[in-house]
Amino acid sequence: MQNTLVHEIWPASRSSRMAQAFMIVAGTALLALSAKVQVPFWPVPMTMQTFVVLLIGITYGPRLGLATGLLYLLEGALGLPVFAKGAGLAYLMGPTGGYLFGFVVAMAVMGLLADRGWDKTRSGVLVAMVIGEVLIFLPGVVWLAAVVGSEKA
Template structure:
């Protein structure tokens, strides 16, 4: 016996209807825009304590939340494909290398986590978790965990678990908390604005 699960529309569905002949065009346009935003967010360094932060994890999770699981995953996968093809779109590129060599480096697990997190957060958004401050914050926290798990596991293979946590997670926790608060305020506010309009 199958259950009928009612999916909540995502923010992108509410702004640009996902139906009929424009479905493919809509997906392509949003994925290209999303991958460009990811590339930009990887290059912008925000001064923060204890280390400067990029806005990349925020953009990954917001893409998942705004686009939903499938389009969010596809958008982040497109970004990774662009990077694998040699475009200098990752944080620290081209100085730290480009293409597959960069992706197989110490941050490779986090890149995998980006794809998984966009899908997970998108799945939660499709169930209405992007409508309230508490549920948006919870979805963002879950998304951050999904990014850190493969990231730390991958980095641990090179430097050991303790150093992976010390250098690959701890310096970023405060920044991730600030991004979580920002998203928890922004997504419900975007829905309120849409409902008024």
């Protein structure tokens, strides 16, 4: 059952496929823009992306969230300037790679939580957001430690 905000606005039907495609592309555009709003930090810049990832996850649901995350990674892997500082497969495999892959997991899991009604109360949203942050930072920190060494991560 799909109970997320996006599915309330555009219920699943054949005519809503275009709207869903628009939402996915709009989500990747929002992710790309939020990557450019950053606080300089090394080796991984701090950006507004985690907020946008959490927002997409809790509002899009698991399918649209997952599709948005995967399209975002594909855009970056193909060389589009959607990441904070770079593009291409080399950037995706660099220090920020774990966070980027964590984005996809967080969006999908938060969408599942929203489908189960966690987005209906403030406390549910808060707990879902914390879970989303853990799903972003856990693979991010592990990947970062593997790339730059645990003493620098």
